[in-house]
Amino acid sequence: MKSIIITGAGSGLGKELALRYGRLGYHLLLIGRTLKKLKDVEEQILAENGHADSFAVDISRPSEIQAFISHAGKQYTLYGLINNAGIGHFGSFEQMPHSEIEEMLRINVLGTMYMSQAILPYLAEKNEGLIMNIISTAGLRGKVNESAYAASKFAVRGFTESLQIEYAHTGIKIKAIYMGGMDTPFWDHNNFIKDRSRLRAPAEIADKILANMDKDAIIIESQK
Ligand SMILES: NC(=O)c1ccc[n+]([C@@H]2O[C@H](COP(=O)([O-])OP(=O)(O)OC[C@H]3O[C@@H](n4cnc5c(N)ncnc54)[C@H](OP(=O)(O)O)[C@@H]3O)[C@@H](O)[C@H]2O)c1
Structure with missing residues (x-):
């Protein structure tokens, strides 16, 4: 069974x-920092007769990425990677602490790049696979009070477009997804969007x- x-x-x-890839018959490797949330999703997939396993991995830590991929590469048939984890800090650029800028770059950019680099040898070996990078419309154009977030998403766009060319003549498909605002816990930690x-809906x-x-x-542009 192919794992994503x-x-x-x-x-x-x-x-x-x-949930959707589970219904399509893939085995899911669910990763994030909070195991409890992953286990809840895993349970929902299993309840629909799907297949999933959960692992606590912080993608801002390259050593955790390496340890996870070398375990998963032995245990499962790695087929795909959806680089979805991301965080946002918003507001005036002059007032944004370096810690917030660096956190976004570590998770949104380096997390995506190092996860991709770790899985690519497994996909290349079989000459098939999928890497899907969840970006944002903030990766298409700059926006007020989103300077550092947009910088992180433009970086992922450049990374994705370059990989698309680099792997064009292989069986590895690389996708870039640009969407506008979604009603998710992404907005729980800031007051940037008051009316959600x-x-x-993410569904x-x-x-x-x-x-x-x-x-x-x-x-997928925002609703007007
Ligand atoms: N919501 C929007 O309006 C919107 C619009 C455009 C694009 N996006 C992008 O869509 C993606 C998904 O966001 P979402 O809206 O679904 O937000 P979300 O519900 O907050 O999901 C983000 C997930 O990433 C995980 N995560 C954060 N830091 C991590 C780390 N260091 N290592 C591993 N996992 C980490 C979080 O779980 P833990 O905290 O447990 O690790 C969380 O479950 C993000 O890349 C975001 O930038 C969102």
Whole structure:
């Protein structure tokens, strides 16, 4: 059975993608920092007769990524990676602490790059696989009070577009996903969006992603 790793699979879009890939018959490797949230998603997948395992991995720590992938590479048939985990700090750039800028770059950018680098040899060996990078419309254009977040997402866009060219003549598919606002726990830790009623449900975004898997770049703009 082919395994797909989803980072940040315990909530929001990662959880919705995990449920859907479980229904498609893949084995899911659910990773994130909070095991309890992952186990809840795992239970839902198992309740639908799917297959999943959960691992507490902090993708901002390269040693945890290496330890996880070398275990998973021995234990499972690695087929895919959905780089979904991400965090956002918003507000005036002048006032943004270095700690917040660095946290976003470590998780959103380096986490995505090091996870991809760790799994690619397993995909290359079979000449098949999928890497899907969850970016944001903040990776398409800059926005007020989103400078550092947008910088992190532009970095992932450049990384993804380059990999698409580098692996174009292989069986490894690389996808870039750009979506607008979603109503998820992403917004629980800041006051940046006060009215979430216009945000899309992550389930809707997950459905649109799966319906457009023939495209290399999927753009789902915010609701007006
Ligand atoms: N919500 C939006 O409006 C929106 C719009 C465009 C793009 N996005 C992007 O969509 C992706 C998913 O976000 P979401 O909205 O679904 O938010 P979410 O519910 O907060 O999901 C993010 C997940 O990432 C995990 N995570 C955070 N840091 C991690 C780390 N260092 N290592 C491993 N896992 C980590 C979190 O779990 P733990 O804290 O337990 O680790 C959480 O479950 C993100 O990349 C985000 O930038 C979101």
